[in-house]
Amino acid sequence: LKPNYDVVIIGSGGAGLTAAIQAYELGLNPVILEKMPKIGGNTTRASSGMNAAETNVQLHHHIVDSFGDFYGETLKGGGGMNNQALLKFFTEHSALAIDWLADHGIKLDDLTITGGMSVMRTHRPSSMAPIGGFLVTELLKQVAAAQLPLFTDVKVDELIVEAGKISGVKATTPDGAVTITAGAVLLATGGFGANKALLGQYRDDLKNYQTTNQPGATGDGILLAQAVGAKLVDMDQVQVHPTVQQDTDHAYLIGEAVRGEGAILVNNQGARFVNELDTRKNVTAAIDQLGGTGAYLIFDRGIRDRVKAVEFYDHIGLVKTGADLETLATETGLDAATLKQTVADWNQAVANHNDAAFNRTTGMDRDIAAGPFYSIHIAPAVHYTMGGIAINPATQVLNQDERPIAGLFAAGEVVGGLHGNNRIGGNSIAETVIFGRQAGQQMFKYLQ
Ligand code: ADP
Structure with a gap:
């Protein structure tokens, strides 16, 4: 130097x-x-x-x-x-x-x-x-x-x-x-997606979120510029991604393709709670209302085969598997009867092309019927400032x-x-x- x-x-x-x-x-x-x-x-x-x-x-x-x-x-x-x-x-x-x-x-x-x-x-x-x-x-x-x-x-x-x-x-x-x-x-x-204090200053609702960002994304440049009189704009505009696997020390963004190909989201009982393909913002709000438990993507072999990235998620241990829905519920910690009923209701909605429960209209071409069955635990995370x-x-x-x-x-x-x-x-x-x-x-x- x-x-x-x-x-x-x-x-x-x-x-x-x-x-x-x-x-x-x-x-x-x-x-x-x-x-x-x-x-x-x-x-x-x-x-x-x-x-x-x-x-x-x-x-x-x-x-x-x-x-x-x-x-x-x-x-x-x-x-x-x-x-x-x-x-x-x-x-x-x-x-x-x-x-x-x-x-x-x-x-x-x-x-x-x-x-x-x-x-x-x-x-x-x-x-x-x-x-x-x-x-x-x-x-x-x-x-x-x-x-x-x-x-x-x-x-x-x-x-x-x-x-x-x-x-x-x-x-x-x-x-x-x-x-x-x-x-x-x-x-x-x-x-500054990895700076919880700075995020909290502009977006109190996000201060406890994990992030998909590298740990050095702490907004240093913003603070350096501010110290010499720079103007800041849109500091409260933060992009949150609703489906991020964050149970290991690295947060993995699970792409929209899994839902687009037909996966559903369930709560920690095994019940659906949202139109899975609503906007990122609305899906995030619905997951937050579950009270910090996050949610679970549920899908079957047919959907898995259509999303290449799932192989990678599985390879690094982010996916739980069950030969049938009972086993998947036990593996994932969900209520087996609830999950079975949820999937049966969903398959009926797919057959009728009518999701009366949550008004989903897209990504409904495939039911969840061909085992093995899979789950991925997700929660919203800060993605981009x-x-x-x-x-x-x-x-x-x-x-x-x-x-x-x-x-x-x-x-x-x-x-x-x-x-x-x-x-x-x-x-x-x-x-x-x-x-x-x-x-x-x-x-x-x-x-x-
Ligand atoms: P961009 O996409 O805008 O180029 P990146 O996040 O890819 O932004 O890269 C920004 C880089 O700046 C990161 O590697 C980060 O660690 C680095 N960085 C952040 N703050 C400082 C600092 N105070 N001193 C040196 N490097 C920094």
Whole structure:
């Protein structure tokens, strides 16, 4: 670690790594500081892909898309609350970001779709590997090729302000405290889903929730920025995922596919209590009303065979199995008579195409009849923090008067506003690459 760099980049997720490569390619000398022993942040946990419109990849798949549709659908998904200037920049630079990755040998040639999008615009590797690990691995190859300095176990504690400008950071390293001076600093520190105190401050109802986030997602960048006068936005907008297995020390998000293919949710007696395919928000509220016990996904072999991921959940011990429903009830700790009646009633509802009890209308193509039977214990967990630091489309951090704080930039989940009150799947990875590139470019411009 040297005492001076052109730019200090705090955080080694998608935003930080992209910004470092872009800054380096413009001739700057960046350093990346990561507080955790592991590189990649929450980015490594992203699974779906990277949203972008008007790409050559889409045309190759005969999909004609538009920035306008991407904009409109993201705005609708975000409850109309999205920062429109950021959203405009985001959508209109999405195709360029896909091209930039491809220019660096990072090809996202396959397409899928996520909730709230009308066309296939979620780009992923043709291997269909989860996007997060793939992207971090590939970006790290670029970082290594350029010999960019990247230090783990270095935590930034403070931003230094001199004559109204950010001029460096104070950090803790395994060898003690250091001061690093720099012309510009980028906050790419991710969200605060793993900081219970900060969550509780803005969302008292969530303070006891587990999280799908990595333990370093503690909102440090938000607090660092706030200490130098930055404005925060949408801090109470937190995405909760209703079905997360959290009985081990790692919380696993159980994808909507299990319910979509026909699983039901039951309480700790074995009775249904909600339309399983209602919105994430409503399913979460119903599970919370059970009083902290969580709920159980119940499904059979037919459903299991249609959801590849269940094999993985089973492999790591998250799935309970019973040759018949009695055995499953005993294994899971549910009341056997209640569970049998619940499944019989559900199968009748499927046969009648009418769920009189909870008005479910989707994912009702399959009954729960072919043993063995399975259960997964789930509860809601914090998944993504939409709020954070206010920036302009040039990634400059804004003060309370919405004027840039000289020398301070932010990109990625640490930023608030882009996603409104609900982030669409595939937009978080896109955000890190699009605004990571922009931050690298704008820091270069600022330092000229
Ligand atoms: P994004 O998707 O926005 O890039 P990630 O969560 O993937 O965000 O990455 C953010 C990274 O920043 C994480 O690896 C996290 O551990 C790191 N980080 C957070 N706070 C600090 C800090 N104070 N000093 C250094 N690194 C930090």
